[in-house]
Amino acid sequence: MDPIRRVGVIGAGVMGAGIAAQVANAGIPVVLLDIVPGAAEAAVARMLKTEPAPFMHRAAARLVACGDLDRDLALLAECDWICEAIVEQAEAKRALYARLQPVRRPGAILSSNTSTIPLAALTEGMAAEAAAQFLVTHFFNPPRYMRLLELVQGPATRPEVAARIADFADRGLGKTVIACRDRPGFIANRIGGHWLQSAVNHAVDLGLTVEEADAVMGRPFGIPKTGVFGLLDLVGLDLMPHVAASMKAALPADDPYVRAMREHPVILGMIAEGRTGRKGKGGFYARERGPGGERLKRTVDLATGRYRDSEKPVLESLALRDLRALAGHPDRGGRYARAVLLDLLGYAAALVPEVAEGIADVDAAMRLGYNWRYGPFELIDRLGAGWLRAALAAAGRPVPPLLERVGEGGFYRVEAGRLEAFGLDGAYHPVPRPEGVLLLADIKRRSTPLARNGSASLWEIGEGVACLEFHSKMNALDPGTLEMLGTSVAMGRKGAFRALVIHTEGEQFSVGANLGLALFAANIAAWGEIEGLIEQGQKAMRALRDAPFPVVGAPSGMALGGGCEILLHCDAVQAHAESYIGLVEAGVGLIPGWGGCTGLLRRWAEDPRAPQGPMPPVAKAFEAISTAQVAKSAFEAREMRLLRPTDGITFNRDRVLAEAKARALALAEGYAPPPAPAPLHLPGASGRVALGLAVRQQAALGRATPHDLVVCDHLAETLTGGGRDPVDAVTEAELHALERRNFMALLRLPATLARVEHMLETGRPLRN
């Protein structure tokens, strides 16, 4: 299969520009054209300032060649794939395709990023050769972060074309590619758009407040906590009528989606007033300033359209954990849940096979395209198919044939340790995993852990490789995690496995040490216990590094504080591109205590490309740790030396474990642990004074708070070797002792405890 070497994107709107950025992130040169002169350049410039950033690193932006459609069409001649992302009008798109025909090189692939227009409409009148190279590639917003790509082939599309794009999107761009039938809205927006409409309707009809509706939709359904109204605020209220019009034109009039479409005067009024959501003057939720300048949280009253103070929803049904119990509760929260569930699940069950080959594709699309925790068929399994059939029948609604057919079984089952899905033929089939995808979830279904406690587990993942997985809340590190690290090393030493991978499939790798435990212990002045835990952690990190078998860290999501320190002590890291790594302890008034200061210092000291001498590595580590800097991608982590140049980066999260395992096996051949770390020449007291001065200049400029200064002084003392003479070399043991001492000194300070408490209660750092 020919690799994709160069990509063209037409249309520098949010989607087009975002797709171009993600292609550039993958290291592929990309041409970005827009009909408006200068718009592409402007889009790139805007993206460099956007948060969350579309680019993974600044160098990626240099891979984007910008141009004007009319003037620079010829730039597309070199592209292997041209992705169109212009205005959602079939005619305009077709006209563009015609213009591309003479420019496009033979064999180049053309796709549209349309979200609603069927492929058949786009290929009308297209030459057979062009139609064979055409497909729909539907990205989700924002293209870097949303993992779903809906892919639609037409009857004329060559299978190799689809396979080539799918492979690039999967390995190169990190997307999960779901094949969709050529139906309006494909899978996710068809089901998701209908759900949004239905959820708004029922909230209005049943008299729920915005907060109540979002709370019911949120945790109980496994939908992000934005719920329905928060989501509309996020995507923009004004988008709803557009999507509705487009879907109405494409769907039969008796489709439940079309029948659910309803204009709500309150919402129309909000759009007319420019209250279109977060991008506008607030939406269903708004922040206002009160008469005294105080911040007020306000919410729209769905009956009047006026703002009122936001209220925490209080419904008895909301306390219910079980979805079925919720849907059976008589209060308005329960009635709402039931009404939305019947609409959503009844519709979804009726759409297979119209929109997708199987139920697993539908569930994956909703999970990845809408960030739902459960797809519709997984929700049905939670409720029971029989319950849903009875509920639909009781409401006088048709029961979809697929739902009839599944009988008393679920849509999914685990057979001989494998996940199987109910097929249209009435039989269960294994849910396919692409080659090169290894999921811990699958391994856990078919085996028992080698070792386990409440915080972490150790799994055999084949070929003599073990995987250590964290599973405490947010994968925070606690005494149980440390104990499991120790157990893993001990088992590896006894030959229970050849190599160890540290990986988790949750949202985060690890958010670091369990601050709640630390704070409580500090509040009861249990200083001895805390210092013991710091020492135990340092020991565990050293044991990991010095183990007689290779250890490969495989992070995805946040690897902060202690999570980062684990990675610093691995032999190699195979990181998901979306890894957010950093030593963030200063944010809570502390310094890294599990070898993080020492580890990062050593990375800079041993980097031949970095400036040499005692001071530069100290200055670099000091800058990163004192500002609690977090890498916003694996590439940034490399720049910060939190990853080595030799550490791998994987774009597709589902492939991280397999690639980490391959890395571990490669290292296991003739593995010898790294040599004992050489002592470091550090600048001593003079370096500490220099860092202190620099920080006080920052403070004078208002960039450092009083407690920042205190934290920085303790950090400076640690990194400079604790006032040693610069000719002395400082050993790792001495540096670890310095980390411990300064960590403990900081933890005793009320200002540090106030920071920790604030972080735990608000999730934000306190600037004291």
Next chain:
Amino acid sequence: MPLYDAPLRDMRFLLDELAEAGRLRALPGCAEVTPELTGPVLEEAARFAREVLLPLNQTGDAEGCRLENGVVRTPAGFPAAYRAFCEGGWTALGADPAYGGQGLPRSVGLLVEEMVCSANMAFGMYPGLSHGAYSAIARHGTPEQRALYLPKLASGRWSGTMCLTEPQCGTDLGLIRTRAVPAGDGSHRITGAKIFISAGEHDLAENIVHLVLAKLPDAPPGTRGISLFLVPKFLPTEDGGPGARNGVACTGLEHKMGIRASATCALAFEEATGWLVGRPHKGLAAMFTMMNEARLGVGVQGLGIAEIAYQNAAAYARERLQGRALDGTRAPERPADPILVHPDIRRMLLTMRAMTEGCRALCALTALEHDVSLRHLEPEARQAADDFVQLMTPILKALCTDAGWEAAVLGMQVWGGHGYIRDNAMEQFARDVRITQIYEGTNGIQALDLVGRKLGAHGGRYLRRFFHPVLAFIEARQDDPAMEPFLLPLAKAFGRLQQVTAELAQRGLRDPFEAGAGASDYLRLFGLTALAYAWARMAELALPRAGEEAFYRAKLATARFFMQRILPETSSLATKVLAGGSSLREFADADF
């Protein structure tokens, strides 16, 4: 008649020496709180308690209250005593000067309350409840409500109540049935039945301001749907006088074991006019701010009874002649030695004394923090002080009332059979104080409050306000041999408390039943450790002056007794908590 001499010397010591009087006087509005000011106040309070309130204690108990045609008559002498109490300015002691109060800090107010409770706990109920109503309106009322009601409550012309309990609903206030319906003019119509309402109806004040928990028509279920209403017995007229009778009536008086001179009423609200205090559905939060104060006040009731029980037991033990001392005759000229010489009598007296003085010291330290939390200019200092009060409130409520009951029972024991005879009044102390362990949240509820709410709040921040200063105190005196007899036991108990706190918090997080199972023993473990801290601090103050004055000599000796003969209880308490709750859980319900 029992005797009572207010422990003014001890109170002075606490106010001027232990509670860092400098810290108190640095607070806004407290610069004048010098010994020159507080001395006469406390002496006058002591005189009033002894001369006016004490003589009515036994007669009030014997006579009780009567309900006649919907009107409650308090015992003879009570109306006159109440008038004198108001005229003396005692109801206005802690009230805001803006409303006619004297603005004295809680540090002083609590001492006065103790004297009132010692002399006549039942009488103290009437102004005590007004105090709670005053606080609730001061903190949550509208400016109009404050202007209308606070001066009346401060002067004592009107009194107050707290109407929470209903026949079906005690601790679990989510079950409240009393309804409040908006009348359309800003007021509400309140309908429902309340029971156990102290001072709910009486003949002492010209009007009674009921603070009533009720539910609005759109109230969410449970405790999140409770609102607080102000319902006066007589609707105020334009000029603020008592006007038309409101729809609230006393339908019965409870016949109680003790505090029989306190009118405990059943009240019927029938479309009574009331006004919302604070925000709709936020009544419980409003009630809780004053409940904290009230709980501290109940602790002081226990303390007051403990004090008078001790005084009368000690006096009796000095006079009563029985047997000879085990270590040699003391009074050969008399037929027998006073029972004071017997070790077990001494054990009882010293237990009473050590607990009473320790609790008083802990109350004083907490009252000081309370004043800091209300008056300090720095928000951080206010918060730190409030944290301490939050933490100590359930501990003090339970610890002091248990100490009150224990002292009352020991007092009877010292008196032997005569303690069981009504005329001697020792049994009245036991009957009166028993309620303090029950009302305002039973002591079991206090323990749950401590373990369930206070321990985990803000990651254990409340705990910091106790653990950090105590550890600092211990560490700073480690090299002082004179302090060793006090410091070593304190450090040991402190270490135990640390260990048990960490363990209980961890177990409780996993399994709330475990937290509940250990709660009461944990509270006492905490309380005794806090007492050890108070005693160590008092001992430090007494050490250099023990040769000068009997007061300090006794202080030091009592501190030793506490460390040697009371504090070791923490060891068994820790063992009990750590044993866990399995034996409580596993016993079959049917086998009870």
